[in-house]
Amino acid sequence: MEGCVADNLTRGIGVSNFSAKKLRHILDSGTVPPAINQVERHIYLQQPRLLEFCRQNNIHLTCYSPLGSMDRPGLFKAHDEPKPLFDATVQAIAAAASAEESDHSRTPAQVLLQWCIQTGTSTIPKSVNPARLRENLMVVSASLPPLSDDHLRDLNALDRNRRLVDGAFWTGENSPHTLENLWDEE
Numbered sequence: 001m002e003g004c005v006a007d008n009l010t011r012g013i014g015v016s017n018f019s020a021k022k023l024r025h026i027l028d029s030g031t032v033p034p035a036i037n038q039v040e041r042h043i044y045l046q047q048p049r050l051l052e053f054c055r056q057n058n059i060h061l062t063c064y065s066p067l068g069s070m071d072r073p074g075l076f077k078a079h080d081e082p083k084p085l086f087d088a089t090v091q092a093i094a095a096a097a098s099a100e101e102s103d104h105s106r107t108p109a110q111v112l113l114q115w116c117i118q119t120g121t122s123t124i125p126k127s128v129n130p131a132r133l134r135e136n137l138m139v140v141s142a143s144l145p146p147l148s149d150d151h152l153r154d155l156n157a158l159d160r161n162r163r164l165v166d167g168a169f170w171t172g173e174n175s176p177h178t179l180e181n182l183w184d185e186e
């Protein structure tokens with residue numbers, strides 16, 4: 001990938017699912033620092049230490065599964081998987097923000113996406129539904145007022161370090177990965 005940058009085939013290098021430990025290794029051994037790291041991040045897995053590491057090293061963080069990835073096959077879901085879209089606090093904030101703003105209603109999905117953006121990350125929600133795509137894109141169309149500091153604080157308090165995409169499917173007989181060395185969790 002560094003050769004691609006040198007040959008002007010790409011302007012930057014992105015990585016995914018990199019822990020701070022893996023990013024540190026690349027920063028110490030490579031010549032082109034990664035521009036971006038795409039990881040699971042949502043209200044239940046806020047990743048404050050990884051986010052801070054990325055900030056300090058000028059690596060942008062983008063959040064996958066910001067809405068809780070509810071359409072994953074059941075095989076990859078825990079039986080007690082929490083659902084960010086149905087979180088009572090998220091729903092209350094959506095209702096309160098809608099009531100406060102006569103011009104806009106706010107959906108739980110928009111609250112979750114605004115939280116990603118207002119905490120300094122970008123996010124890549126997936127939808128195959130045109131109306132939901134429009135709803136999601138509204139959070140960057142500048143027509144939706146930001147969440148208040150109080151609402152952000154309430155959302156920040158929901159962290160439970162709960163990974164939904166646990167990565168078990170990346171481990172297996174011939175894989176170099178185990179759940180331990182995949183996430184490098186302390």
Ligand SMILES: NC(=O)c1ccc[n+]([C@@H]2O[C@H](COP(=O)([O-])OP(=O)(O)OC[C@H]3O[C@@H](n4cnc5c(N)ncnc54)[C@H](OP(=O)(O)O)[C@@H]3O)[C@@H](O)[C@H]2O)c1
Nearest residue numbers: 016064065066067068069071109124125126127128129132
């Ligand atoms: N790098 C990695 O290892 C990695 C791992 C996982 C995911 N990803 C990527 O991250 C992206 C998003 O993650 P994800 O698909 O896991 O989860 P997600 O975006 O959190 O959730 C997608 C689910 O939310 C629904 N949805 C979308 N917008 C909605 C809205 N406004 N209201 C209600 N429901 C809504 C979708 O249904 P509909 O489609 O029916 O709207 C779908 O069921 C994908 O592009 C995926 O490829 C990357």
